[in-house]
Structure formats: C-alpha cells, structure tokens
Amino acid sequence: MLANEQVREGHCEYCGTEVEARMMEQWFFRTTAYADELLDSMGEIKWPERILAMQRHWIGRSHGAEIVFRIDELAVDVPVFTTRADTLFGATFFVIAPEHPLVEQLAERSPRGDEIRAYAKVAGAKRGEERAAAVEKTGVDTGFHATNPVNGERLPIWVADYVLMEYGTGAVMAVPAHDERDYEFARKFGLPVRTVVASADGEPPEEGAYSAHTDDERLVNSDRFSGLSAPEGANAIVEWLEGQGKGKPAVSYRLRDWGFSRQRYWGCPIPVVYCDACGIVPVPESELPVLLPEIDDYRPHGEAPLAQAVDWMRVPCPGCGGEGRREADTMDTFVDSSWYFLRYCDPRNDEAPFDREIVDYWCPVDQYTGGVDHAVMHLIYARFFMKALNDIGLVGFREPFRKFFANGWVQLGGSKMSKSKGNVLGPDELIDMYGADALRLYMLFIGPADQDMEWTESGIEGMTRFVRRLWRAVGEVAERAPADGPIGGPLARKAHETIARVTDDIGRRESFNTAIAAVMELLNELAPRTDDPAARFAAESAVGLIQPYAPHLAEELWATLGHERLWEQPWPVHDPAMLVHDTFELVVQVNGKVRDRFEVPADTPENELIERAKASPRVQAHLDGKTVRKAIVVPRKLVNLVV
RNA sequence: GCCGGGGUGGCGAAAUCGGUCAAACGCGCCUGACUUAAAAUCAGGUGUCCCCUCUGGGGGCAUGAGGGUUCGACUCCCUCCCCCGGCACCA
Numbered sequence: 001m002l003a004n005e006q007v008r009e010g011h012c013e014y015c016g017t018e019v020e021a022r023m024m025e026q027w028f029f030r031t032t033a034y035a036d037e038l039l040d041s042m043g044e045i046k047w048p049e050r051i052l053a054m055q056r057h058w059i060g061r062s063h064g065a066e067i068v069f070r071i072d073e074l075a076v077d078v079p080v081f082t083t084r085a086d087t088l089f090g091a092t093f094f095v096i097a098p099e100h101p102l103v104e105q106l107a108e109r110s111p112r113g114d115e116i117r118a119y120a121k122v123a124g125a126k127r128g129e130e131r132a133a134a135v136e137k138t139g140v141d142t143g144f145h146a147t148n149p150v151n152g153e154r155l156p157i158w159v160a161d162y163v164l165m166e167y168g169t170g171a172v173m174a175v176p177a178h179d180e181r182d183y184e185f186a187r188k189f190g191l192p193v194r195t196v197v198a199s200a201d202g203e204p205p206e207e208g209a210y211s212a213h214t215d216d217e218r219l220v221n222s223d224r225f226s227g228l229s230a231p232e233g234a235n236a237i238v239e240w241l242e243g244q245g246k247g248k249p250a251v252s253y254r255l256r257d258w259g260f261s262r263q264r265y266w267g268c269p270i271p272v273v274y275c276d277a278c279g280i281v282p283v284p285e286s287e288l289p290v291l292l293p294e295i296d297d298y299r300p301h302g303e304a305p306l307a308q309a310v311d312w313m314r315v316p317c318p319g320c321g322g323e324g325r326r327e328a329d330t331m332d333t334f335v336d337s338s339w340y341f342l343r344y345c346d347p348r349n350d351e352a353p354f355d356r357e358i359v360d361y362w363c364p365v366d367q368y369t370g371g372v373d374h375a376v377m378h379l380i381y382a383r384f385f386m387k388a389l390n391d392i393g394l395v396g397f398r399e400p401f402r403k404f405f406a407n408g409w410v411q412l413g414g415s416k417m418s419k420s421k422g423n424v425l426g427p428d429e430l431i432d433m434y435g436a437d438a439l440r441l442y443m444l445f446i447g448p449a450d451q452d453m454e455w456t457e458s459g460i461e462g463m464t465r466f467v468r469r470l471w472r473a474v475g476e477v478a479e480r481a482p483a484d485g486p487i488g489g490p491l492a493r494k495a496h497e498t499i500a501r502v503t504d505d506i507g508r509r510e511s512f513n514t515a516i517a518a519v520m521e522l523l524n525e526l527a528p529r530t531d532d533p534a535a536r537f538a539a540e541s542a543v544g545l546i547q548p549y550a551p552h553l554a555e556e557l558w559a560t561l562g563h564e565r566l567w568e569q570p571w572p573v574h575d576p577a578m579l580v581h582d583t584f585e586l587v588v589q590v591n592g593k594v595r596d597r598f599e600v601p602a603d604t605p606e607n608e609l610i611e612r613a614k615a616s617p618r619v620q621a622h623l624d625g626k627t628v629r630k631a632i633v634v635p636r637k638l639v640n641l642v643v
Numbered sequence: 644g645c646c647g648g649g650g651u652g653g654c655g656a657a658a659u660c661g662g663u664c665a666a667a668c669g670c671g672c673c674u675g676a677c678u679u680a681a682a683a684u685c686a687g688g689u690g691u692c693c694c695c696u697c698u699g700g701g702g703g704c705a706u707g708a709g710g711g712u713u714c715g716a717c718u719c720c721c722u723c724c725c726c727c728g729g730c731a732c733c734a
Contacts, residue, residue: 173734445656459654511657517667640714641714
C-alpha cells in the first residue's frame with residue numbers, strides 16, 4: 001500500500017516492487033451528503049477568500065441535467081450528466097469511461113470484445129496525473145449504439161480515457177461542436193460535428209468548438225427548439241425530457257465521499273467486528289475506544305500492519321458472542337485533526353471524548369490560524385465533522401472555526417523553506433543571537449502576516465535596535481518620579497492615539513506589521529523627552545502594546561516601571577477625549593491639486609472655510625483671477641476650489 | 644485554460660469609507676558628532692526632473708501599461724502585460 005508520491009515510475013520507491021491497482025473494501029464518510037451545506041454556509045464564517053474559493057472548487061457543484069440514453073442491444077438505460085442540455089441535438093456520439101461497468105457487458109456481446117477489453121484495461125490502469133498528462137485522447141469504438149432521447153438518433157458508443165468514471169455518471173453525450181474535448185476526439189477519429197447553437201447573424205464558427213454564451217445566440221438544427229436562446233433551450237429540452245421520463249434537472253459534485261480506511265499502523269482502529277453470523281457489528285460504546293495493539297513491525301506486508309497482531313484481531317462478536325475478527329485498517333489521521341480541538345476543551349475526560357456542555361461553552365473556535373496548505377483537506381473535513389456531530393447531537397454548533405487566518409510562508413531564495421529543498425533556516429541560532437522577542441517582532445514587522453515573506457537577515461538588526469531603544473527609554477523614565485496631577489500634552493495624546501491604532505490593527509485589521517510601526521512611532525516621540533510629565537504613561541502604553549509580540553521584554557520593562565504581572569493586566573484603553581483636536585489642518589486644493597495647508601479651528605463653518613481658502617495668497621496665485629465655479633468641502637479635511 | 648492573491652522609492656512596506664503635497668515605520672545609503680581609528684550610539688538627509696532673487700523658495704512628473712468615471716483615483720470601472728499560489732479532460 002503506497003501513497004501516490006511514493007510511486008516512482010510504476011515501482012515502489014523503497015523496494016522497487018511493481019505497483020498495481022487493486023480493488024479494496026473501504027470505509028467511507030458520506031461527505032457528499034453535506035456538499036450543499038458546506039457551500040451554502042460559507043457566509044457564516046470569516047475566512048480568507050482564497051481558502052473559500054479552493055473549497056468551492058473542491059466541492060465543485062454544477063447545475064445541469066441528467067439525460068437517459070437507451071442502448072437497445074443491451075436493453076438498458078444509461079444516464080449522462082450535462083450542463084449543456086441545450087446542445088442535445090448536437091450529440092454525434094456517446095462515450096463511456098474505461099472503468100464503466102457497461103464496458104464488460106458490451107465486450108461480451110461484441111465480436112471485437114477482446115480489443116475493447118484490452119483497451120479498457122490499459123486506459124483504466126493509467127491513474128490520475130498520468131491520464132491527464134496524456135497528450136492525445138485515445139478510444140475504441142464498441143460497435144454498439146445509444147439512442148438520443150430527443151430525436152431518436154442512434155449514436156456510436158465509444159470507450160475513451162478522457163471520460164472519468166469518478167465524475168457524473170461515467171458516461172457522456174459527446175457534442176463536438178460545443179465542447180472542446182469532444183471536438184478534439186471527433187477530429188481524431190473522424191466523427192461528425194453538428195452545430196446547434198449559433199449567433200443570430202448565422203455565421204457558423206470556423207474551427208473548433210464554439211461554447212461561449214453570447215447575447216444573440218440561438219439554437220439551430222434543434223427541431224422545435226430552434227430559435228430559443230441557449231438557457232431557454234436547455235430548460236425547454238429538460239422539461240420535455242422530464243415529461244417523457246427520460247431526463248430531469250440534476251446537480252453534480254466534484255466532491256467524493258471520504259474514504260478513510262488506511263493500511264497503516266498509526267491511526268485510530270476502526271471500531272467494528274466482522275462476524276460470520278452477524279456480519280459487520282459495531283464495537284459497543286462501553287468498549288470504546290479500541291486501542292492500538294503493540295506490534296513489532298509497523299510495515300504492511302500485503303495486509304494492514306494490525307493484521308499481524310493475531311491475538312488482538314481475534315475477538316468475540318459483540319452480537320452473538322461467537323468468533324469475530326477486528327477491522328485491521330486504521331483511520332486516516334485527518335479524522336483526528338477533524339475534532340482534536342473539542343478534546344482540548346475537556347482533555348481529562350475518561351468517560352467520553354468530550355462533554356458537550358463544556359465544548360459548547362468554549363467552541364466554536366473564535367480564531368484559528370494556520371497554513372493555506374490545509375485549505376481543502378483538514379479545513380473541509382473539520383467543517384464536515386462539526387455538521388455530522390451536530391446532527392447526532394454531540395455538539396451544539398455546525399461550524400468549527402468562526403475566523404480563520406492563513407499565515408504566509410517564510411521564503412528563502414524565492415521559494416518556500418522546506419527540508420527537501422534544504423533551505424531551512426532554524427530559529428534556534430537566530431534566537432541565540434537576537435532573542436525570541438526580537439525575532440518574533442521582526443517576523444511580524446517584515447510585511448503583512450497573511451502574505452509570504454522573503455527572509456533577509458539585515459532587517460533584524462534594526463529590530464534589535466528598537467528593542468534596545470525601548471529598553472533604554474523605559475529605564476530613563478523609571479528613574480524619574482511619577483508626575484503629579486492629570487497628564488496631557490502632545491506625548492499623552494500620541495500615546496492615546498497609539499493605543500487606539502494598535503488595538504484596531506491587532507483586533508480588527510489583523511495588520512500586525514503596522515501595529516509594530518505605531519509603537520515605534522510612539523517610542524520616537526518618547527525617547528527624546530523622557531522627562532515629559534506624560535513620559536511614564538507613554539512608556540507604560542508602549543510596553544503594554546508590545547506585549548503580544550515581545551512578552552518577555554514587556555514583562556521585564558513592566559517590572560522596571562515598578563509593576564508586576566503585566567499578563568494579568570487588562571489591555572490598554574485609550575481615552576477618546578484625548579483624540580479630539582480643537583484645530584485641524586485644512587488642505588486647500590485648486591482643481592484637485594493641493595496648493596496650501598493651514599490650521600483652522602475645528603468648528604469653523606463651511607462657508608468660512610471656503611472664504612479662508614480663497615483668501616490664501618498661495619491659492620490666489622493659482623486661481624489666477626478666475627472665478628470659482630464650485631467649492632467642495634470635506635468636513636475637517638479639505639476645501640477643493642474648482643475654476 | 645479557470646479561480647484566488649499580488650505589481651507602490653535602492654529594499655521590506657504604509658496609505659483603514661474616493662479626500663492631508665503618495666511613500667508612515669524599518670532596512671540600506673549619504674553627511675555630521677563622539678573616537679587615535681573603527682564598531683556601537685546620537686543628530687540630520689535620502690522618489691525623480693526642473694526653475695529661481697539659492698543657509699531658502701517654487702513648480703512639473705511619479706503607485707505594472709493604456710483608457711474611463713469623478714471637483715478629486717494607489718483606491719472604483721474597462722482592456723492588456725507580468726509575478727505568486729491553487730485547480731486542471733469535472734461533461
């Protein structure tokens with residue numbers, strides 16, 4: 001049992017054994033039952049668009065129709081899924097996937113059965129990437145026919161590798177005039193191409209499949225449906241088919257059920273027992289969890305590793321008490337990561353995985369941070385799990401993570417640091433040189449935390465400088481006696497502004513780099529005037545605000561200022577009154593270009609602002625004697641004079 | 644090809660609802676102070692082009708390219724180019 005990436009040119013990368021695909025019995029979670037909800041409840045969670053986009057695509061919901069084609073020779077009906085029912089009259093052949101069960105039935109009745117089987121075996125054996133990478137489509141004509149329900153045409157049935165068994169029904173109606181893949185195939189095998197949607201000017205497309213929807217498109221060559229627009233035509237055709245019992249609207253998903261059986265040692269045992277008399281019997285709740293047995297060899301040898309624990313495998317059937325056998329497969333470890341955060345809420349519970357009341361108190365998780373690499377596996381499985389757990393009454397919510405923050409990667413030499421690339425820079429050495437606080441500050445300062453960052457070491461010296469400057473300034477402040485009375489002035493104002501800005505940057509904007517910049521600005525104000533009456537307040541603010549980034553430093557400085565246990569202190573709060581200015585700098589523009597700026601009282605009425613703007617000598621110079629046609633006033637900001 | 648994110652000084656970046664000469668904060672660089680010297684530290688300067696009565700002052704141009712909307716655009720709209728990430732025969 002190998003993972004895809006362990007296969008090297010058809011052989012095991014370790015022992016060289018040839019790899020073959022085998023059918024296996026597996027356990028599945030019915031994730032597809034939640035496909036719609038996984039899409040539709042995305043509005044309830046605050047996640048980055050790129051993650052949601054990946055999940056949307058992973059689920060891959062598309063609306064269309066299921067249309068039934070009749071194979072007279074076998075007396076069977078074969079459904080196909082299509083999003084382009086409007087092109088049904090353009091179908092000129094019919095294709096089934098190499099793995100389609102019909103292939104064998106057709107081969108049995110065909111004089112060329114061996115040829116069909118041989119093709120299907122070779123084509124079906126090619127997996128995923130190999131099949132997609134194939135330059136040319138291949139296929140074989142079965143000699144049988146499928147009847148188009150809309151016009152009774154008998155279409156040749158082909159087996160081809162470009163049709164996937166995993167999607168839709170594993171069979172397609174081929175409309176080469178309006179589908180690029182069908183077109184390519186038709187060209188290669190000389191199959192007819194019939195245009196059934198054309199723009200009103202009657203110009204048929206020259207080459208290739210015409211698939212774009214345009215405003216003036218109309219159905220053509222489509223009998224009684226000709227003349228309708230493509231969407232109208234699709235509806236009308238599906239409606240007609242439905243009346244005949246030969247089709248209906250349908251939704252198809254890319255999402256598959258989650259096969260979670262693994263032939264590995266490390267994973268939760270799947271708690272079922274096989275009994276010859278009772279069949280598959282779940283292990284009773286009182287015997288859960290089933291623990292992994294101790295084994296000597298973790299590697300699979302044609303069987304899952306647990307099969308070697310023969311004593312463990314042998315177990316009485318919970319149903320009849322007779323001889324039973326455990327499941328040797330273990331669960332995908334993504335099963336564990338789908339709910340581990342629930343166990344965190346109640347980690348010492350030895351009666352159950354968790355207590356619902358406790359979990360409902362703490363969860364859903366308010367803020368979850370991780371890498372984008374989990375976008376479609378862990379993050380979608382966990383969402384599925386919460387919905388399923390809620391349905392069976394184990395939790396009181398349906399989404400695990402209210403907010404998700406996807407942090408960027410540190411890059412070195414233009415590519416993501418990774419062990420396989422050998423460009424990993426360990427933090428230990430940097431921590432030894434600069435300290436954990438300076439390193440953390442620097443990594444968050446270097447750029448937006450949700451974007452990748454290129455590692456450069458030169459900048460961290462600057463952060464060390466900042467740390468030292470803060471240390472020194474706080475030390476100077478601490479040596480002076482605290483000022484008496486109310487504190488005010490520009491430094492106090494700056495401190496309040498910084499508190500407001502950092503609080504918003506961290507709490508709402510997730511803009512961690514600008515929060516650090518704001519504290520740097522405050523320090524630039526504080527450092528030259530540690531004897532200012534507001535210096536102590538400014539220093540305490542700076543220390544409190546830098547604490548999430550540099551907890552050790554902040555704690556030390558807090559002690560220097562004569563306090564204890566900063567981590568127990570509430571987050572700094574600014575005084576809104578300190579942010580109110582009684583004057584503001586009025587910007588005067590002429591035709592949108594700034595020509596002058598001066599301080600005016602905050603309560604200056606609009607007409608006076610305009611008068612003072614016009615009176616400015618600099619503005620006069622640019623007005624050039626022309627009359628002001630219009631004046632736009634933005635309160636507390638600017639006046640724009642239009643001439 | 645489709646989807647998502649980007650493109651702003653020498654570099655990392657900022658500009659939060661269309662409104663303060665776009666570039667905060669930091670790196671780098673330049674000048675100066677301290678020093679025998681260097682490092683460290685401190686002070687000042689640093690988009691670009693041009694003009695003037697030049698220890699100062701004034702103006703033009705600048706946010707990937709080109710158009711548009713607007714009194715006003717890094718911000719909104721259209722077309723295109725480039726970079727990064729994801730998906731990729733999904734009918």
